[in-house]
Amino acid sequence: MAQPIEKTLVQFEKGRIDLKGCYKHLNDFERHRLQELWQMCIERFDTPIESLTGAKNSNISLPNIGVDEKEVSKPPKNPNAKVFMDCIYDQNVSQKVGKKLVPVDFVSTCKDNTLRSQMWESFREDVPDTLALRFLRARNWDVEKALDMILTTIKWRYMDNVEEKIFYGETLNEASLMYKGTSFIHGVDKLGHPIIWSPSAAHFQKDQPFSQMKRYLVWIMETARKFLHYPHEKVCLIMDLSNHSTANMDWPFVKMFLKYLSTFYPECLGVAIVYNGPWFFPAVFKLISPLIDPNVAMKIQFVKNEEGLLKFINKDQLIKIRGGDNNYEYEYIPPNENENIKMANLEEKQIALEKRNIIIDELTELTNKWIEAGNLTKELDSKLDNLTNPKSNNNGNNKNNDDPESDDDIDEITKKLDEAIKNELEIHQLRDECQERFAAAARNLDQYTRARSLYNRIGVLDEDNVDWSKVQKQFM
Known part of the structure; x- marks a missing residue:
């Protein structure tokens, strides 16, 4: 929430x-x-x-x-x-x-x-x-x-x-x-x-x-x-x-x-x-x-x-x-x-624009990876919830939580979920750094566009x- x-x-x-x-x-x-x-x-x-x-x-x-x-x-x-x-x-x-x-x-x-x-x-x-x-x-x-x-x-x-x-x-x-x-x-x-x-x-x-x-x-x-x-x-x-x-x-x-x-x-x-x-x-x-x-x-x-x-x-x-x-x-x-007068320097403006646009491409790619990582986290979290909370599974075919095989599944998915969360947060951090580089490049471009x-x-x-x-x- x-x-x-x-x-x-x-x-x-x-x-x-x-x-x-x-x-x-x-x-x-x-x-x-x-x-x-x-x-x-x-x-x-x-x-x-x-x-x-x-x-x-x-x-x-x-x-x-x-x-x-x-x-x-x-x-x-x-x-x-x-x-x-x-x-x-x-x-x-x-x-x-x-x-x-x-x-x-x-x-x-x-x-x-x-x-x-x-x-x-x-x-x-x-x-x-x-x-x-x-x-x-x-x-x-x-x-x-x-x-x-x-x-x-x-x-x-x-x-x-x-x-x-x-x-x-x-x-x-x-x-x-x-x-x-x-x-x-x-x-x-x-x-x-x-x-x-x-x-x-x-x-x-x-x-x-x-x-x-x-x-x-x-x-x-x-x-x-x-x-x-x-x-x-x-x-x-x-x-x-x-x-x-x-x-x-x-x-x-x-x-x-x-x-x-x-x-x-x-x-x-x-x-x-x-x-x-x-x-x-x-x-x-x-x-x-x-x-x-x-x-x-x-x-x-x-x-x-x-x-x-x-x-x-x-x-x-x-x-x-x-x-x-x-x-x-x-x-x-x-x-x-x-x-x-700086707004008339079209050569400098173009250089600033290209620098910003390169970062946009990088940020778009990172955003797609970040979304994929988040989707995997949600998927694994849902699987773990179904195993640990049998009543939430609508088909009623959950294995008994006392079953050793079920415990193995829980351990395996928990491990995968921990890795997925770690990966997602690492991409999140890289993306934040990229966003701030975007903002800095945009501020540099601003002097030619405002x-x-x-x-x-x-x-x-x-x-x-x-x-x-x-x-x-x-x-x-």
């Missing part, structure tokens, strides 16, 4: 992340369920994304978020009206800066549109099992449901051109969203999760088209993935409702955010803190509640003041305007025209590390 996971508050009280069911922390049941999921994916590797079928051979279709984009995107009467800091409606960062910020056009690194190519691309810089396990946990280790979910996500990424959005990054984001700080990442909570601040008072639905909110949401989620490194696989989301009014409500965005979070980015949330909600927020939350996935709902915490925030965030990590000692204040620093972000500019992110001390020193 899967291991029970401690509740969110308990983890914060203990100051320790519960990693059960996560990468490097699997029991036999969970490891074998992971193998089953990989086997089902590999069986579909040569299938084009458009033709994918799920566990029960039903077509994989994308969910409807229930938003009419044209209806909710009404441009102002004056197309040159200022939205924020001289940003105008539907003006992206590149247009605002007035320069081409990504020196080359997007070209996919995928060989084709098969699941094989698109799935490896979807992993980006993650250890692959880290991502696969998110879907298993989100579906309570039901392999068929997890398969349908991960295939839906990969199809969505393909159809919605997520890799292209990552490539151009914030350069094509709505400029006003970036300058406002509609969402920003800063610091970590007590469990080490990166914190995403989302001050709702900065947001107005009328200030940008819905298509730009979709793009922005994908950008912030994909950027947050850069901050996730073992054992910190999740984020702390703070929905800061200070000075929130009804004018800040954006129902279409709320619908989209909840759907994306539960469908395409499952198990990415460590805790969601609703901070300083206005008097009318309980009524609003009552309307939202039916849209919230149960796995998300159990991680929501309502906090009214600084004391409540300090249960989750140490004072040195909590920004000063919310009662902490951290002097950081969000300020958007726009891209400069030379920061993405425009730099604000977090590169302020020194927090480089290709391999996250270092908050650099930005914090700037504000001391």
Whole structure:
């Protein structure tokens, strides 16, 4: 059986992340369920994304978020009206800066549109099992449901051109969203999760088209993935409702955010803190509640003041305007025209791509061996169970356990099972090492396939590390 996971508050009280069911922390049941999921994916590797079928051979279709984009995107009467800091409606960062910020056009690194190519691309810089396990946990280790979910996500990424959005990054984001700080990442909570601040008072639905909110949401989620490194696989989301009014409500965005979070980015949330909600927020939350996935709902915490925030965030990590000692204040620093020059080095990009692809081939081969080893372990374990528990054998022809011949069979199968388990775990270890080499190679490739972000500019992110001390020193 899967291991029970401690509740969110308990983890914060203990100051320790519960990693059960996560990468490097699997029991036999969970490891074998992971193998089953990989086997089902590999069986579909040569299938084009458009033709994918799920566990029960039903077509994989994308969910409807229930938003009419044209209806909710009404441009102002004056197309040159200022939205924020001289940003105008539907003006992206590149247009605002007035320069081409990504020196080359997007070209996919995928060989084709098969699941094989698109799935490896979807992993980006993650250890692959880290991502696969998110879907298993989100579906309570039901392999068929997890398969349908991960295939839906990969199809969505393909159809919605997520890799292209990552490539151009914030350069094509709505400029006003970036300058406002509609969402920003800063610091970590007590469990080490990166914190995403989302001050709702900065947001107005009328200030940008819905298509730009979709793009922005994908950008912030994909950027947050850069901050996730073992054992910190999740984020702390703070929905800061200070000075929130009804004018800040954006129902279409709320619908989209909840759907994306539960469908395409499952198990990415460590805790969601609703901070300083206005008097009318309980009524609003009552309307939202039916849209919230149960796995998300159990991680929501309502906090009214600084004391409540300090249960989750140490004072040195909590920004000063919310009662902490951290002097950081969000300020958007726009891209400069030379920061993405490395993306134009197509020769280096090709070398990095080939290195990653060689590791993909090695990892695929190891995964097949790992699955075979796991199947043998399960087969021998079942045989041993039938011999040691006669009642579990339906044909009623079990030999008496007192029979010397039966004892010999048990000894022989026990020996084979021990050898099989040892072999499986050895392959498992080799595969983990290969997965981490894949992640390292993908991080190297990333510098050619992702425009730099604000977090590169302020020194927090480089290709391999996250270092908050650099930005914090700037504000001391």
